[in-house]
Amino acid sequence: MRSILYEQDYYIWLQKTAQLLRNGNLSELDTSHLVEEIEDMGRSQKQAFESNLVVVLKYLLTYKYQPEMRSGSWKFSIREHRRRLRKQLKDSPSLKPYFSEMFEECYVEAKAQASDETGLAVDIFPERSPFPPEQTLDSDYLPG
Numbered sequence: 001m002r003s004i005l006y007e008q009d010y011y012i013w014l015q016k017t018a019q020l021l022r023n024g025n026l027s028e029l030d031t032s033h034l035v036e037e038i039e040d041m042g043r044s045q046k047q048a049f050e051s052n053l054v055v056v057l058k059y060l061l062t063y064k065y066q067p068e069m070r071s072g073s074w075k076f077s078i079r080e081h082r083r084r085l086r087k088q089l090k091d092s093p094s095l096k097p098y099f100s101e102m103f104e105e106c107y108v109e110a111k112a113q114a115s116d117e118t119g120l121a122v123d124i125f126p127e128r129s130p131f132p133p134e135q136t137l138d139s140d141y142l143p144g
Helices: 002-008 010-023 031-065 072-091 095-118 133-137
Strands: none
Touching: 002 010, 002 031, 031 072, 031 095, 031 133, 072 095, 072 133, 095 133
């Protein structure tokens, strides 16, 4: 019965699950779907973090390698996605090791996206990030 509600109306399932938790009716929970949802939330956090990091790195690359095209919207994008990264790290400090672990992988994706966006060959950009992780999060840093 509980699984049927999950399949039929996700929003109502969420509301009912929250109410069951609030009331302490743990035996009535659809635990298999609840566990799945919690695991998905963790994956979503990591995916959002990676996405924001790729955007920052992409715009830092385009800012550095196409100075003639610099715009306020690039600065805004860098600032906004840095803000999101810092907020995620503040809200979930356990993402800090993940930041270090995923940094170079995100840089590789950022290079490809910067190449697509600018029309510059991907090999124009350094193999490894020219921006240390600390600079990537530094709200005052822009490459020269």
